[in-house]
Amino acid sequence: MKITDIVLDRLRLDLDPPLRAAWDPRPRRHFDATIVRVRTDEGVTGIGSGDTMAGFDAVKDLFLGEDPLDIARHVKAIETANFHGGRFWPLEVALWDVIGQVAGLPVSTLFGNTAKAVPAYASSAELKPPAERVETALRAREAGFRAMKIRIDRDHVADGIAAVTAVRDALGPDFAIMVDLNQSWRMAGDTAAASDLAKTRGIVRRLAELDVFWVEEPLPYEDVEGFRTLRAENPGVRIAAGEMHHSVPELLRYLENDVLDVYQMDVVLAVGMLRARTLAEVAQLKHRAFTPHSWTNGIGVLANLHVAAGVGGGPFFEFPWDPPGWTPQRRDFMLAEPLMIGSDGTLAVPARPGLGIELDEEAVARWRI
Ligand SMILES: [Mg+2]
Structure with a gap:
């Protein structure tokens, strides 16, 4: 079997009204997605996306004429290419889609087949006043979610704590709340300093009192000692990070030093599917959790879902959802059918061979740049 072509489609969906993502100083007036298609001489086409x-x-x-099944070789080749700029993990996603189709199995089966569905959490995007955040959380619970992630802005901590308090009061102790401080990395051009360790210690202590399930990215990635301090001081709350780490050695260092409770490498942004699986297995063998970041588009959600369900990630899987700003229709505009959780709050792994991606070719043609 040979790769005959790799075709990219660059799409841009207009966002009107814009999305005001908490971690991005600029309102998002459009949403970009690149679709990767790996074509083969046997008529199988694999699809990937996410970066x-x-x-x-x-x-x-480097990939044309190669056997798409030689995945270990391709992962190494992508790593050598990434070193010189770019993050080409969506290509690995498309290759796994080919491999799954050739095997006649969902990719999650090849990755360990631990679960057929994973409990999802509604992952919010926008900063909302307490009453509005409660309204969205109630809507989430009505849709089946049993957990939601709330953002807290470093410059408006009191407002963020008030939103978390209001959701805890309104939804009670059985609804899990995660909080993302988004302090580990920055959007390009965002030069503001992260909140310092003293301030962050106060925030995490307060969130622990509110029975928050995990606190995500409370500090810059470099502050390994700070992460360990937060964990030692707050035994009741989990510390999560790792969505955008760019290399395996960085994550291995975290694992060796037991820096985190929850490892979150996104398979389309961080280290790819195969490497994420290996690191997730190590985390789990060390009795730590893995559940990937998935804040891209529906294809990125599926790639992360297959890895998570395969290796046994959890207990909650990230499902980007914050209506009206962020809906499955916006997120999955290139898919024939937007992904949605079931009424039991789980996101099911598609049973079809490969990743189970079905493109809406009309939408691809309409939004192609
Ligand atoms: Mg995050």
Whole structure:
């Protein structure tokens, strides 16, 4: 079997009204997605997405003519290409989609087949006043979610704590709340300093009192000692991070030093599917949790879902959802059918061979740049 072509479609969906993502100083007036298609001489086509693939044309020939099933080789080749710029993990996603189709199995089966569905949490995007956040949380529970992640802005901590308190009061102790402080990395051009350790210690202590399930990215990635301090001081709350770590050695260092309770490497942004699986297995063998970040588009959600369900990630899986700003229709505009959880609050792994991606070709044509 041979790879005959790798085709990229660059899509741009207009967002009107814009999305005001808590971690992005600029309102998002459009949502970009790059679709990767790996074509083969046997008629099987694999699909991936989740990152820009900017600069991929310069390294595309490393893969043409190769056997798509030689996945360990391709992962190493992607790593060598990433070193020089770009993050080409959506290509690995498309290759796994080919492999699953050739095997006649869902990719999650090849990754360990631990679960057929994973409990999902509604992962919010926007900063909302307490009453509005409660309204969205109630809507989430009505839709089946049993957990929600709330953002707290470093410059408006009191407002964020008030929103978490209001949700806890309104939804009671059985609704899990995660909090993302988004302090580990920055959008390009966002030069503001992260909150310092003293301030962050106060925030995490307060969130522990509110019985928050995990606190995500409370500090910059470099502050390994700070992460360990937070964990030692707050035995009741889990510390989560790792969505955007760019290399395996960084995450291995975290694992060796037992820095986190929850490892969150996103398979389309951080270290790819195969490496994420290996690191997740190590985390689990060390009695720590893995559940990936999945804040991209529906194809990125599926790629992360297959890895999580395969290796046994959890207990909650990230499902980007914060209506009206962020809906499955916006997030999955390139899919024939937006992904949604079941009434039991779980996101089911598609049973079809491969990743189970079905593109809406009309939407792809309409939004292609
Ligand atoms: Mg996050």
